[in-house]
Amino acid sequence: MSRAAGRPTLESVAARAGVSRATVSRVVNGMAVTASSEDAVRKAIDELGYVPNYAARTLVTQRTDLIALVLPETTARVFSDDQFFPGVVNGVSQVLEQADKQLVLLLAGSPSSHARIARSVAAHHVDGVLLASLHGADPLPETLSRIGIPVVCNERPLGSTPLPYVGVDNVGGAATAVRHLLTGGRTRVATIAGPQDMIGGIDRLAGYQEALRDSARRPSVAVGDFTLGSGVSAMRQLLADDPDVDAVFAASDLMAEGALKTLRAAGRRVPDDVAVVGFDDIALAQYTDPPLTTVRQPILEIGRQMATQLLRLVAGEDVEPTMTLPTELVLRQSA
Amino acid sequence: MSRAAGRPTLESVAARAGVSRATVSRVVNGMAVTASSEDAVRKAIDELGYVPNYAARTLVTQRTDLIALVLPETTARVFSDDQFFPGVVNGVSQVLEQADKQLVLLLAGSPSSHARIARSVAAHHVDGVLLASLHGADPLPETLSRIGIPVVCNERPLGSTPLPYVGVDNVGGAATAVRHLLTGGRTRVATIAGPQDMIGGIDRLAGYQEALRDSARRPSVAVGDFTLGSGVSAMRQLLADDPDVDAVFAASDLMAEGALKTLRAAGRRVPDDVAVVGFDDIALAQYTDPPLTTVRQPILEIGRQMATQLLRLVAGEDVEPTMTLPTELVLRQSA
DNA sequence: TCTTCGGCTAAGAGCGCTCTCAGTGCGGGT
DNA sequence: ACCCGCACTGAGAGCGCTCTTAGCCGAAGA
Numbered sequence: 104m105s106r107a108a109g110r111p112t113l114e115s116v117a118a119r120a121g122v123s124r125a126t127v128s129r130v131v132n133g134m135a136v137t138a139s140s141e142d143a144v145r146k147a148i149d150e151l152g153y154v155p156n157y158a159a160r161t162l163v164t165q166r167t168d169l170i171a172l173v174l175p176e177t178t179a180r181v182f183s184d185d186q187f188f189p190g191v192v193n194g195v196s197q198v199l200e201q202a203d204k205q206l207v208l209l210l211a212g213s214p215s216s217h218a219r220i221a222r223s224v225a226a227h228h229v230d231g232v233l234l235a236s237l238h239g240a241d242p243l244p245e246t247l248s249r250i251g252i253p254v255v256c257n258e259r260p261l262g263s264t265p266l267p268y269v270g271v272d273n274v275g276g277a278a279t280a281v282r283h284l285l286t287g288g289r290t291r292v293a294t295i296a297g298p299q300d301m302i303g304g305i306d307r308l309a310g311y312q313e314a315l316r317d318s319a320r321r322p323s324v325a326v327g328d329f330t331l332g333s334g335v336s337a338m339r340q341l342l343a344d345d346p347d348v349d350a351v352f353a354a355s356d357l358m359a360e361g362a363l364k365t366l367r368a369a370g371r372r373v374p375d376d377v378a379v380v381g382f383d384d385i386a387l388a389q390y391t392d393p394p395l396t397t398v399r400q401p402i403l404e405i406g407r408q409m410a411t412q413l414l415r416l417v418a419g420e421d422v423e424p425t426m427t428l429p430t431e432l433v434l435r436q437s438a
Numbered sequence: 439m440s441r442a443a444g445r446p447t448l449e450s451v452a453a454r455a456g457v458s459r460a461t462v463s464r465v466v467n468g469m470a471v472t473a474s475s476e477d478a479v480r481k482a483i484d485e486l487g488y489v490p491n492y493a494a495r496t497l498v499t500q501r502t503d504l505i506a507l508v509l510p511e512t513t514a515r516v517f518s519d520d521q522f523f524p525g526v527v528n529g530v531s532q533v534l535e536q537a538d539k540q541l542v543l544l545l546a547g548s549p550s551s552h553a554r555i556a557r558s559v560a561a562h563h564v565d566g567v568l569l570a571s572l573h574g575a576d577p578l579p580e581t582l583s584r585i586g587i588p589v590v591c592n593e594r595p596l597g598s599t600p601l602p603y604v605g606v607d608n609v610g611g612a613a614t615a616v617r618h619l620l621t622g623g624r625t626r627v628a629t630i631a632g633p634q635d636m637i638g639g640i641d642r643l644a645g646y647q648e649a650l651r652d653s654a655r656r657p658s659v660a661v662g663d664f665t666l667g668s669g670v671s672a673m674r675q676l677l678a679d680d681p682d683v684d685a686v687f688a689a690s691d692l693m694a695e696g697a698l699k700t701l702r703a704a705g706r707r708v709p710d711d712v713a714v715v716g717f718d719d720i721a722l723a724q725y726t727d728p729p730l731t732t733v734r735q736p737i738l739e740i741g742r743q744m745a746t747q748l749l750r751l752v753a754g755e756d757v758e759p760t761m762t763l764p765t766e767l768v769l770r771q772s773a
Numbered sequence: 774t775c776t777t778c779g780g781c782t783a784a785g786a787g788c789g790c791t792c793t794c795a796g797t798g799c800g801g802g803t
Numbered sequence: 804a805c806c807c808g809c810a811c812t813g814a815g816a817g818c819g820c821t822c823t824t825a826g827c828c829g830a831a832g833a
C-alpha cells in the first residue's frame with residue numbers, strides 16, 4: 104500500500120515543461136495556450152507518460168464520467184436466456200465509448216442491491232443511470248429521481264414517477280403480427296403473452312387483443328415469462344385449451360421457439376397446421392425450424408438511444424421525455 | 439455546474455455531532471470510538487443523509503473499488519450469440535457485489551478501444567482488470583502487466599506474458615465426449631472445432647485428436663466460430679467430406695444446434711444415424727431436438743473464481759497462478 | 774496523592790486536480 | 804510616446820476525504 108511508484112502528476116509535468124500547473128491543465132483540457140507552451144507541455148507529457156488522475160479531477164468537477172446501467176432482473180433471467188440485455192449493453196457501450204464515458208454494470212437481483220445502488224448513486228459515484236426492464240412498480244425510479252440524478256428507462260416505468268424513456272411500439276408491433284395471421288386466413292389465433300408486470304408483456308398482449316377485437320375473434324391467452332421453457336408450457340396449455348388453434352403469436356422469439364418445439368412434438372406442422380409469429384428477431388429466429396416470422400425490435404438502437412438521451416440529460420440539455428422506436432414484421436416461413 | 443445543493447460532507451456531520459472530522463471518518467470506516475461519540479455521529483449521519491464522497495476517498499486511498507471486465511471480442515459476437523459472457527458477467531458481478539466493488543464493463547471491439555482501456559487503467563481508474571476471451575496474441579495483457587495492475591484472465595493467454603488465469607479442462611472435456619462417442623460404437627467421429635486463435639477452440643480440438651489417436655481413428659475436422667450459423671456450414675462440409683459420418687463433437691452447444699438442424703434437413707436421424715455432442719451446456723441444450731448431450735463447463739463459476747482471484751490480487755495477497763475448473767459430460771438424447 | 778500509561782480525540786497536512794483572479798507582456802490606437 | 808485592452812500565465816484556494824501526530828483525560832499502579 105505504499106504510494107504508487109512516482110506516477111507523474113500535473114505538478115511534475117509543469118516542472119519539466121517549465122510552466123505552471125494551470126497551463127498544463129489547460130493543454131490537457133484543450134484550452135488555448137501559446138504554441139510554444141503547448142509544445143513544451145506535450146513533450147513533457149509524452150516523456151513522463153503522464154495520465155491525469157480521475158479521482159482528483161472528479162473531486163473538483165463533481166463529474167465522474169461514469170454511467171450506470173441497472174438491470175433489476177433476477178440474476179437468473181438476466182443474461183441467461185434471451186439476447187435482449189446483451190444487445191442493449193452493446194448499444195449503450197457504443198455510444199458511451201464515443202463520449203469517453205465508462206459503463207458501470209449493476210445487476211440488481213436481490214433487494215439488498217437496491218440499497219447498494221441508491222447509496223452508490225447518492226455518493227455521486229455515477230453521473231447518470233440507465234434503468235432497464237423494470238418489473239411492476241419498482242421503487243428504484245422513485246428513489247433515484249428523488250436523489251436528483253439523470254435517469255433514462257427502457258420502456259415506460261410502471262410506477263407513478265414520470266421519467267424519460269426509450270421504448271418500442273409494442274402494441275403496434277403485436278397488432279401487426281396478429282393482423283398478418285388473420286389476413287392469412289387464420290381463425291383461431293392464440294397468444295403466448297409475456298409477464299404481466301412488465302411493459303413488454305402488457306403492451307404486446309394489448310396489441311394482440313386490439314387486433315383481435317377489430318376482427319371480432321375470441322382471444323386465447325397463455326402467459327409465459329419470455330423464456331423458451333415457458334413457451335413450451337404455454338403452448339401445451341394452448342393446445343389443451345383449444346386443439347383447433349391454427350395460429351400463435353408469442354411475445355418473444357424464445358417463447359415462439361418453445362411453441363415450435365411443442366407443436367412439432369404434438370405432430371402439428373408449421374405453418375401448415377399452425378402458424379407461429381414471434382417478437383424480438385434475435386439471431387435464433389433465422390435458425391428455427393421453420394425459420395421464424397417475427398416482429399423485429401431494434402434492440403441495439405434502444406441501447407444507443409437510451410445512452411444518447413442520458414448523455415444529453417447529464418450535459419444539462421433537455422430531452423424528449425418519451426421516445427418510441429418502430430417495430431417491423433419480418434416475414435420468414437413460420438407464418 | 440454550481441456546487442451540488444449542499445450535499446452533506448464529513449465536516450458538516452462532524453459539526454452536527456459535535457466531534458471532529460477524524461472521528462466521523464472512524465465511525466464511517468468502522469474503527470473504534472467511544473459509544474457516545476458513535477451514537478452522536480450515527481444520528482447526525484442519518485439526519486443529514488450523509489454519504490461519503492467516493493472521489494475524495496479515492497484520491498487519498500489510491501483505491502477506486504472499481505474492477506474492469508474487458509471483453510476484447512468483436513462487439514458483434516460478444517453478447518449476441520452465445521451465453522458464455524452473460525454467464526461470466528453474472529458470476530463476476532455476484533462476487534464483486536459482496537465485496538462492495540463495482541463492475542466497469544469495457545467492450546473492446548475496435549483497436550482504438552485498446553488505447554482507451556490502457557489509458558483508463560493507467561489513470562488508476564480501476565483497481566484491477568478481468569480479461570475475457572482473448573484472441574490470438576492480443577497485446578492487451580502485455581500492456582496491462584507493464585502498467586503493473588492486477589490482471590486475471592479467463593483461459594490461458596496465448597501471448598508470452600504469463601498471467602494468472604481461470605480456465606476449464608477443455609482438453610479433458612473434449613476427450614471425454616469423444617470417448618463417449620467411441621465407446622457407444624461410433625466409428626467415424628468428426629468434429630466442429632472452434633476458432634483456432636482462442637484457447638477454447640484450440641484445446642477442445644486437441645482433446646478430440648487425443649481421444650481419436652488413442653483409438654487409432656482418422657480425424658475429420660471443420661472449423662467454426664462458436665456460432666449457430668457456423669455450425670450449420672461446418673456440418674454441411676462434414677457431410678460432404680464424409681457422407682458416412684456417424685458422430686460429431688461440436689466445440690460449442692450453438693454449433694451443435696446448427697449441426698442438428700443441418701442433419702435434420704439432410705434427413706439424418708439423431709442419434710440413430712449420427713450422434714451429436716456439444717460443449718458448454720447452455721440453457722438451449724435442454725431444448726434442442728433431441729435434447730443435447732454436452733460437456734458442461736461451469737460458466738458462472740468461472741466468473742466467480744476470476745473475480746475472487748482478482749480481489750485477492752488487489753488486496754495484495756498471493757494467488758494460484760493457474761486454476762483449472764472441471765468439465766462434466768451431461769448425457770441427454772443426442773448421443 | 775502523584776505518576777504513568779493507554780485509549781480516544783482534535784488538528785492539520787496533504788491526495789492531484791480545476792478554476793478564479795491577479796498579473797504580465799505585447800500590440801494598436803491616439 | 805502614452806495608454807488601453809487583449810491574450811495568456813501563475814499563484815493560490817479549495818474539492819472531501821484519510822491518516823499521522825500530538826494532546827487529552829481517566830484509570831491503574833506506586
